Amino acid sequence: GENVEQHPSTLSVQEGDSAVIKCTYSDSASNYFPWYKQELGKGPQLIIDIRSNVGEKKDQRIAVTLNKTAKHFSLHITETQPEDSAVYFCAGASGSARQLTFGSGTQLTVLP
Amino acid sequence: EAQVTQNPRYLITVTGKKLTVTCSQNMNHEYMSWYRQDPGLGLRQIYYSMNVEVTDKGDVPEGYKVSRKEKRNFPLILESPSPNQTSLYFCASSSFGQGGTEAFFGQGTRLTVV
Numbered sequence: 001g002e003n004v005e006q007h008p009s010t011l012s013v014q015e016g017d018s019a020v021i022k023c024t025y026s027d028s029a030s031n032y033f034p035w036y037k038q039e040l041g042k043g044p045q046l047i048i049d050i051r052s053n054v055g056e057k058k059d060q061r062i063a064v065t066l067n068k069t070a071k072h073f074s075l076h077i078t079e080t081q082p083e084d085s086a087v088y089f090c091a092g093a094s095g096s097a098r099q100l101t102f103g104s105g106t107q108l109t110v111l112p
Numbered sequence: 113e114a115q116v117t118q119n120p121r122y123l124i125t126v127t128g129k130k131l132t133v134t135c136s137q138n139m140n141h142e143y144m145s146w147y148r149q150d151p152g153l154g155l156r157q158i159y160y161s162m163n164v165e166v167t168d169k170g171d172v173p174e175g176y177k178v179s180r181k182e183k184r185n186f187p188l189i190l191e192s193p194s195p196n197q198t199s200l201y202f203c204a205s206s207s208f209g210q211g212g213t214e215a216f217f218g219q220g221t222r223l224t225v226v
Contacts, residue, residue, distance in 0.1 A: 001171075006154070031212070032212025034212070034214070034215075036217075042219060042220070043202050043204075043217030046214045046215070049212070049214070051212065089154060093212050099145075099157060100155075100157070100215060101171075102156075103154055104154040
């Protein structure tokens, strides 16, 4: 089955700086890679996703890149703000499967 | 408002006392699943359901049961809870779509088994 590894487990940045979270996956058949943000006391919420036919996707301050050859994908947050502080999860899924395999999560703290 | 509703939000129980955590979605989604979240381990899938009366094991199904008698409901049943099932549980739903679709999560149920 799929195995998704996520790094780092914790990340602290100064407000206004950029943050990068990286994930690797094992199943070359995986073709859907979402990122979820989990705020304290809430369930995860989708913030951006990318499919394997695309190398990069951007939504305002958030971008995701995918390298299929190396089997890794990354989340980039620019101009970080205190409200970006949360736990971020990457995930992978293959084909028509609805089973998402999640990474272990990254606690992002944006320092004022 | 589109949402996934779990109940209860918090639950403390004793070892061996059967319990059910309910999950309901109002988006007419075919796919529903249960996850448990533990520190350092991320979200691990317990069971999932592709549609009514169709359920299957995820990565950590031991000690859990589910049922899907109606499309909107997907309860998680712990027949004989044990302390190692103390965790934060999430229900999620999504629709079928080419290449993957957004999963909507409930607010979570924090379960403590003593």
